[in-house]
Amino acid sequence: MTNSSSFNLTYSDDLIAILSIDVKGESQNVLKESFIGDFNDLLDEIEQSDALGVILTSAKPDTFIAGADINMLKAMQDRESIAKIADAGYATFKRLENFKIPVVAEINGACLGGGLEMSLACHGRVASDDKATKFALPEVQIGLLPGGGGTQRLPELIGVVEALGMMTTGMHIPAQKAYRMGLVDRLSNKTYLRQASKDLLSALRQNKIKRNELTSSDWKNPTKLINHVLNRQLIKTKPVRDFILDKARAKVLAKTKGKYPAPLKIIDCVEAWGRDGMPLGFETEARLFADLVLSPEAKQLMNLFFAITDLKKERFISGRTKPKTIERLGVVGGGLMGSGIALVTAEKANTPVRVQEMSRKALDNCMNYAYMHLQKKLKRRRIKPAAAKQVQQRITGTTDYSGFANCDLVVEAAFESLEVKHEVIKNIEKNSPKGVIIATNTSSIPITEIASAAKKPENVIGMHYFSPVEKMPLLEIIKTEQTSDKAITTAVEFGRKQGKTVIVVSDGAGFYTSRILAAYMNEAARVLSMGVPVEDIDRAMVEFGFPVG
Template sequence: MSTRKPTAKKKKAAPAPPMTLELRDDGVAVVTIDVPGEKQNTLKEDFAPVFEDILAEIDASDARAVIVTSGKESGFLAGADITMLRGRDNAAEVQAISERGQAAFNRLSGLRIPTVAAIHGPCLGGGLELALACTARVISDDPRTVLGLPEVQLGLLPGAGGTQRLPRLVGIAAALDLLLTGKQVRARKARSLGLVDEAVPHANLMRAATAQALRLAERADEHVHPLNRLGEFFREVASADGARDLVLEDNTLGRRILFQQARKQLLARTRGNYPAPERILDAVEVGIEQGFEDGLKVEARFFGELAVSPEAEQLMGIFFATQELKKGSGIGRKKINPNPVHQVGILGAGLMGAGIAMVTLDKADTPVRLKDRDHDGLGRGLATIHKYFDRKRKRRILSKAEAARQLHRVTGTTDFSGFSRCDLVIEAVFEDLELKHRILRDVEAHTPDTTIFGSNTSSIPITKIAEASSRPHNVIGLHYFSPVEKMPLLEIIRTKDTAEKVVATCVHFGRQQGKTVIVVGDGVGFYTSRILSPYMNEAARILAEGASVDAVDGALTRYGFPVGPITLLDEVGIDVGEKVGRIMIDAFGERMEPPAIMARLVEDDRKGRKNGRGFYTYDGKDKSVDPSIYALLGTDGDRNPDPTDIAERCTLLMVNEAVRCLEEKVLQNPRDGDIGAIFGLGFPPFRGGPFRFIDAMGADRVVARLEGFAAEHGDRFAPAELLLQHAASAKPFHKD
């Protein structure tokens, strides 16, 4: 019997570290962050120990200065990998993560030699906290380079020293503006704030960072300082030019007033629905008044508490959902390669058409052929586009040459000349089916068979529009939201005839335009307009019952909506709302019937803001409730319904209709329903969207509340069948 020698097992190669160290001959130690296998750098749980090991190696070397930079072209550091917080419910565990990050960056700031962050591309969250722990920061002036602390948008606060270092660098007021909004700044603004020391062309970044590091090293050599004060000395040297003499920040009483004002403004904006901004304010105040170490302690504690809060759970859920959404083609699990879009034709040069042109040029970097029926309309549209790029030039987001380049890539016409070169044509004309049919036939007569026709309708079924088409497989709905350059959602509507390749192409192009894209099925109102209708109808009905405009709008804004439904109706146009209401009742019956007051308002020529007559009066920038509205409504407006009842009557009808959309396969999944409601309609983000809202409240409780309202107010509150099923099974809509 023969025996075989055991085959030696091959050792697996050790995983590449997230950063490397190079000790250069000029005395500069270069730490290069390059997380293996990732498109962009993020801080993972193994970052802190590896980083501290490298800092220890630097400390033991003869290095005179340190540069921290990125090995990825995509950017410096996009922040922490928040998947490490997913599913955690122990605040102490999360607090420990924060404390480890703080310790690592304290070690960096406490080095005996100066440190310089060399930044190109996004430097966000933990990435900026790392840069703040450096003595100086040098950035590229590339438009892709942005700095910010966006944690507040996830229901968190910066947990690695950001709430403490930023105010000390740029001042309290400027720091609060960044911390409480999560806004991102580019080179010019960062320089003016004193957030960075230099902004240079990308090609010169490492050269400038090296010069800065050696200059700081030479200045340090001229002085003798206790080692435990060197970090403070270096920060003073680096920020000397940006020193601030702000009256309010220089004394205890002034700071107390500043924090009181900030807290008052904050609560007016958040209405107490978001705990993270309040904790950020508290952490900054503790750090300024009680010292850096105490500030770090409360920062870590608050980070742990916030990470396990229901608000952060919902906000992080939205973040994960949008990240997941970016990966698909819009056709379920199928992977379909999109066709390239080399030129876009846009029909209608009004606000919507001009807005679509702006994002096509600016974000998708694609030429536009803009058509309107006459030269006056075309001129207004081109002027709107010109103003947009001029603003970007003045803010130095674009150079003069870059702005001019974009403006040269949009051309105008009053006929269809030039449309033969368009891969995609988007109509943004009035909501009139006959007009859209005529335009569709004209487009097909002047374009190749491969050209996609996208309709920006907000309510007319795409199938009806496609009836005029000789190539219905190329017809699709592209529902943008106004103002297009600011609103993030694009709702794409596919019919049973729309080719999958067309869907994939439009999804890809929508993302190039900077949009968050959902794909929904066809039908009256699609998804967003359909679920908005019962919400708006109920608000008007509550007014008709005798509540005041302020009571209705106030109840919904306190509930978390950005504007009240009555204000929204004035903005959209009361006449538009009434017209859409008639379309909805024809399609869905009595549950979508608008109250009779809508027709009375239109008869009284109340169209809202656009003609200065609506529920509100408009005098310049100011608006106030029009007292004559109540006589028209036949009420005194003096009833005081419970604000929670007002908010839930409106919101639960929206939520219930969203479930019907899922039941009828208008929605592909609950995720898209949540994203569409939040990014398209302003559904309160901290409530997670209609389906996460149901999961958090419990489907059984939602059903009970709807049935209670149905008993009191009518069958329009009857729960959707799918909602009843989830209530009976206790099965959530989301699995995570």
């Protein structure tokens, strides 16, 4: 075995080099500056061996490579330092692409950014069908473009339309869809992943892998036939290329209003690929990557990334109080907000939910909310039927409070009336376990006033979700002077399980979000009172960067 700061190299009995990525001191594999040197040293060793093939895998659970080290990117302050790292990356991936024996990327878990670009330079890719296996080029979300050849190799592999969709949005692609797109060559259960990798190596050695060719069934499928001709042949012609890329630019501008340069530069790179071919396309990518790294938009988006990352680690309490384990959530009120809270709890937190409503019809509407959401995901193949059924079965309802005796946390999403909420608080305490934590989803009523009706006000906390709950990432948690550390840390941890970005604020008028919104709305009202048409105000705010005006 040969070890380095980023890799472990072993050889199997059947002469396969197992090159395992294991970046020391990191919970996930990330591409650091030392990564390239270590990788080339081990490729040198493999070249001198009798190995018949290479399997590039990961020693980290549920992560292949999570992308480049953003600290490294942020530290690059001039074109010279950017070019030094970029050129080393291009040369290494080109070496991998031209390696004398086949190299297969064996992917389980997150394969993101530079990790996906590295796998694209391999001769083949095998992925586990585990739900943790995701593929993405998310650089656009920090104001950058894929700088390791991704803008060139991805459209070459899966076609320009799918590639632009991935790169201009940063969307995550599950393993099953990646296989259908042609992003990976084989899909396997995690248990048999190694054998699948060896089988692909054998097929590559025998030149049995044919990509970008239509099968007999594809010829009978008009959609596949049109996409194949469009992506593989017509895209190289100027009129078709211009049409597709102009449409892509218009779509990007409709969303970004021109405030974010990265998506447009990604399209420029793909245009260079279609017009000039890969060698000159790589040069375009390198030049535009450097432009973006030094741009003010990228610097601020990286700052935002670090702020959100730090926020995810924040405990919000000074002591070491551990959160309460939530085995079942109660929700009082099955309207729009209550239905959304129940949905993210069942789907993201994998936790059973008991919803209380006044009538069976209201409960049916709540259940249908989850059903329609899951049907959309099924139609788009973003969830398997068995998984969708499990999510739906986690949500149950009652017109009284039966089942609340098993709830560890109850969120009330009742009508915005202090009197109604006081009654709800009393009913929750009456029908739930002695130490139940009660969260209110109010957006306007002081939490202290709501908690005044509770026998144990220290167990009452605000959990202010935003609509629609399944789409809006923020969760505002509001503590009073009486709220216990146990209630705070429990609400924080459970909110994170629901997939939320959590902030904790003290009880006060408007909490945090409504308070800053008030200043925004007051200024808009002041300008309106000066005679400026509301349409002009709205248009100005959209152009400034507020997506809904």
